[in-house]
Amino acid sequence: MDIFIKIIYAAISILVATLYGLILIGIVHKIYARVHRRIGPPVWQPILDIIQTHGRKVATSHGIMFFLGPVFRMAGGMGTYLFMPVIFGSVVFSNYSMAGDLLLVMYFIFFGQLGMALGAGEGGHPYSPLGIARGLSQMSTFELPFSLAVISIAIQYQTLNITTIVAAQQGGMLNWTLFTNPLAVIAAMISLLGMNMHSPFSLVLAPQEIPIGPPIEMNGSFLGILQTNRALFASAKLVLFMNLFFGGATNLPIMMLKTFSIYMFSVFIGAAFPRFRPEQSFRFFLRIPTLIGILSVIVIAYL
Amino acid sequence: MKEKDIKIIEKEMKLANEGLPEMERDLFADDRPSRIEPLNKYLEQFLNWARARSLWILAYGTGCGAIELRPLMTARFDAFRYGIAGRPTPRQANVFIIGGYASLKTIKRIVRSYEQMQGPKYVIALGSCTINGGMYYDSYNTINRIDYYIPVDIYVTGCMPRPESLIAGFNGLKKKIQAGQCDGMNKYADNFDWYKANQKQIIKDWNMPDYNW
Numbered sequence: 001m002d003i004f005i006k007i008i009y010a011a012i013s014i015l016v017a018t019l020y021g022l023i024l025i026g027i028v029h030k031i032y033a034r035v036h037r038r039i040g041p042p043v044w045q046p047i048l049d050i051i052q053t054h055g056r057k058v059a060t061s062h063g064i065m066f067f068l069g070p071v072f073r074m075a076g077g078m079g080t081y082l083f084m085p086v087i088f089g090s091v092v093f094s095n096y097s098m099a100g101d102l103l104l105v106m107y108f109i110f111f112g113q114l115g116m117a118l119g120a121g122e123g124g125h126p127y128s129p130l131g132i133a134r135g136l137s138q139m140s141t142f143e144l145p146f147s148l149a150v151i152s153i154a155i156q157y158q159t160l161n162i163t164t165i166v167a168a169q170q171g172g173m174l175n176w177t178l179f180t181n182p183l184a185v186i187a188a189m190i191s192l193l194g195m196n197m198h199s200p201f202s203l204v205l206a207p208q209e210i211p212i213g214p215p216i217e218m219n220g221s222f223l224g225i226l227q228t229n230r231a232l233f234a235s236a237k238l239v240l241f242m243n244l245f246f247g248g249a250t251n252l253p254i255m256m257l258k259t260f261s262i263y264m265f266s267v268f269i270g271a272a273f274p275r276f277r278p279e280q281s282f283r284f285f286l287r288i289p290t291l292i293g294i295l296s297v298i299v300i301a302y303l
Numbered sequence: 304m305k306e307k308d309i310k311i312i313e314k315e316m317k318l319a320n321e322g323l324p325e326m327e328r329d330l331f332a333d334d335r336p337s338r339i340e341p342l343n344k345y346l347e348q349f350l351n352w353a354r355a356r357s358l359w360i361l362a363y364g365t366g367c368g369a370i371e372l373r374p375l376m377t378a379r380f381d382a383f384r385y386g387i388a389g390r391p392t393p394r395q396a397n398v399f400i401i402g403g404y405a406s407l408k409t410i411k412r413i414v415r416s417y418e419q420m421q422g423p424k425y426v427i428a429l430g431s432c433t434i435n436g437g438m439y440y441d442s443y444n445t446i447n448r449i450d451y452y453i454p455v456d457i458y459v460t461g462c463m464p465r466p467e468s469l470i471a472g473f474n475g476l477k478k479k480i481q482a483g484q485c486d487g488m489n490k491y492a493d494n495f496d497w498y499k500a501n502q503k504q505i506i507k508d509w510n511m512p513d514y515n516w
Binding site: 218 | 339353359377381388392395488
């Protein structure tokens with residue numbers, strides 16, 4: 001019986017995270033609009049878009065993998081979200097955090113991309129593999145500083161369990177990883193810029209270069225699933241960063257405040273800078289953030 | 304023969320794809336478009352409400368009218384505040400703006416793009432030349448009436464209409480969508496043979512499948 005209650009709680013948690021992610025994307029549209037001196041769409045516009053895409057009467061599929069691509073992507077987003085505690089100490093929002101650890105979550109971040117790569121490739125449009133090549137290359141490069149940051153905090157807290165990491169940061173702001181291991185946080189936050197794929201690193205969707213890349217052939221409900229996942233995945237990544245570096249959250253408003261602030265970091269940078277070319281982006285991640293990551297591991301291990 | 308039987312036979316009838324070389328015909332689809340009825344009246348009303356608030360324009364400028372789309376999206380007119388956004392691929396767009404005159408070369412691409420769009424899809428004909436040819440009424444190289452070739456939902460007259468009139472056109476389209484009167488997709492499926500005959504009459508180098516989806 002216990003497992004059923006757990007499943008219901010997980011469903012509630014996913015619903016809240018998805019809605020929160022959608023509103024977050026709406027707020028980002030609004031912020032970008034204000035930067036352009038426009039009024040911008042209402043914040044609930046992403047929700048209307050999802051209803052509209054699911055409401056299409058026709059959906060063209062190109063084969064089984066095309067069908068499964070968005071499903072894998074959604075599984076990646078859900079997996080990332082489900083194996084970490086969203087709110088520390090809460091029963092409803094603890095998800096299945098005890099079942100997994102940091103490495104599993106990191107695997108799920110990559111998993112969705114790989115599934116999408118298989119699915120979008122079957123669409124047959126030349127821009128899909130181009131976007132996937134860019135996406136996977138960029139992902140490999142920004143995972144490097146992120147992995148180094150994770151190694152660093154694993155040495156620091158002597159564990160890979162996210163709940164334990166959050167527990168270790170309780171009891172005041174100065175216990176956050178941000179202050180106890182600043183180098184790891186800097187490396188990870190720079191890799192977050194790549195993960196969120198806002199402007200300097202928006203190589204994958206790049207509407208003016210490779211018209212929206214991998215999902216170019218996705219239509220109707222396929223696109224609806226991808227959009228839902230984008231919201232869920234965005235909140236999952238933010239929650240992960242909040243848990244690892246910013247002390248986690250003990251209630252819902254604190255969680256929303258912290259994740260919103262973390263997201264705004266990449267949004268403001270995105271609104272201010274133009275897009276990198278692929279090779280510029282890859283080189284950027286492999287240089288300074290990676291060096292900072294290595295430094296953080298050395299500092300935490302030997303000093 | 305009963306009317307029901309005729310319908311079944313018509314449904315089973317496959318497209319010939321005669322424009323394609325014989326060895327390539329197997330690679331393309333040969334199904335005809337079919338009429339799709341809404342599942343449920345109230346669900347359809349709700350979906351129409353959402354559809355009217357989320358219009359995705361296909362980013363394909365078919366004529367000089369496409370120049371009006373830039374100020375429409377930028378700071379001065381900002382159509383995104385009404386939920387009108389550009390979409391780079393016909394698979395995802397649901398509004399097709401025919402921006403002014405359509406030359407014989409363009410009409411081929413218009414047909415292909417329109418057929419690739421996933422319904423329900425709406426067409427806005429922008430400028431006088433889409434209605435009666437406008438200043439190109441006697442040109443050898445442009446078509447006069449766009450609604451002989453694809454079903455049109457809203458006309459915006461003028462040469463050139465300003466972005467304000469285009470926004471007014473969008474508002475008209477929204478009202479029609481919400482009232483459930485925009486059924487271009489089914490209209491195209493019902494009168495498919497008529498539209499195809501018109502298209503083939505003017506597109507001489509027909510080297511594509513009969514229905515691109």
